[in-house]
Amino acid sequence: MNLILASSSPRRQELLKQVHIPFTIRKPDVDESQITITDPAEKVKQLALRKGRQVPIQNNNEVILAADTIVAFENNIFEKPKSKLDAYQMLQKLSGNTHEVYTGVMLRSTNKELLFTECTTVHFWTLTDEEIDAYLATNDAYDKAGGYGIQSVGAMFVKGINGDYYNVVGLPLSTVVRQLRDFGISH
Numbered sequence: 175m176n177l178i179l180a181s182s183s184p185r186r187q188e189l190l191k192q193v194h195i196p197f198t199i200r201k202p203d204v205d206e207s208q209i210t211i212t213d214p215a216e217k218v219k220q221l222a223l224r225k226g227r228q229v230p231i232q233n234n235n236e237v238i239l240a241a242d243t244i245v246a247f248e249n250n251i252f253e254k255p256k257s258k259l260d261a262y263q264m265l266q267k268l269s270g271n272t273h274e275v276y277t278g279v280m281l282r283s284t285n286k287e288l289l290f291t292e293c294t295t296v297h298f299w300t301l302t303d304e305e306i307d308a309y310l311a312t313n314d315a316y317d318k319a320g321g322y323g324i325q326s327v328g329a330m331f332v333k334g335i336n337g338d339y340y341n342v343v344g345l346p347l348s349t350v351v352r353q354l355r356d357f358g359i360s361h
């Protein structure tokens with residue numbers, strides 16, 4: 175079986191490479207703003223489903239993998255920040271608090287579909303405005319849900335996590351590896 179990664183995210187590509195799973199990229203084109211669901215677990219599932227269904231299966235040997243990651247804090251959902259102000263406001267809210275990172279995953283072959291969510295809890299240190307300013311100047315924030323990268327400069331904000339670290343980076347890796355085995359993909 176051949177794995178098709180329905181994602182433009184460089185992180186998801188790196189994570190699959192880390193566990194030696196070969197794949198081909200087929201990028202989805204989904205308008206994420208169309209989805210107005212407010213429950214974070216349901217929202218990431220719906221987004222992963224749309225990305226996964228939008229990419230065509232070209233033969234019976236293909237398995238599609240799609241995912242979506244968001245940050246949930248109180249009743250807010252933070253996706254990728256649209257501006258510096260947007261990123262600033264997200265980080266100010268996350269400062270000194272605990273938030274959840276949800277990743278929805280879709281796996282699909284010609285005769286099977288699987289949709290699931292993974293949640294990781296992240297605790298942030300209290301951040302000064304100067305720290306946030308200095309971080310935003312590194313440009314690390316902008317292509318990442320919640321406006322930070324735990325795997326890059328944003329690591330310095332993270333006091334601790336509960337759950338799968340890789341889920342925060344964009345893919346609950348060990349769970350995905352296990353589920354892929356049921357689709358005939360191994361490393």
Ligand SMILES: Cc1cn([C@H]2C[C@H](O)[C@@H](COP(=O)(O)OP(=O)(O)OP(=O)(O)O)O2)c(=O)[nH]c1=O
Binds near residue numbers: 324325
């Ligand atoms: C919280 C957090 C998110 N992220 C990233 C993972 C995802 O790539 C991104 C959330 O955006 P997504 O919409 O999930 O993914 P994407 O637009 O990068 O790629 P595609 O839709 O084509 O699959 O945020 C990190 O890299 N580090 C972090 O600490």
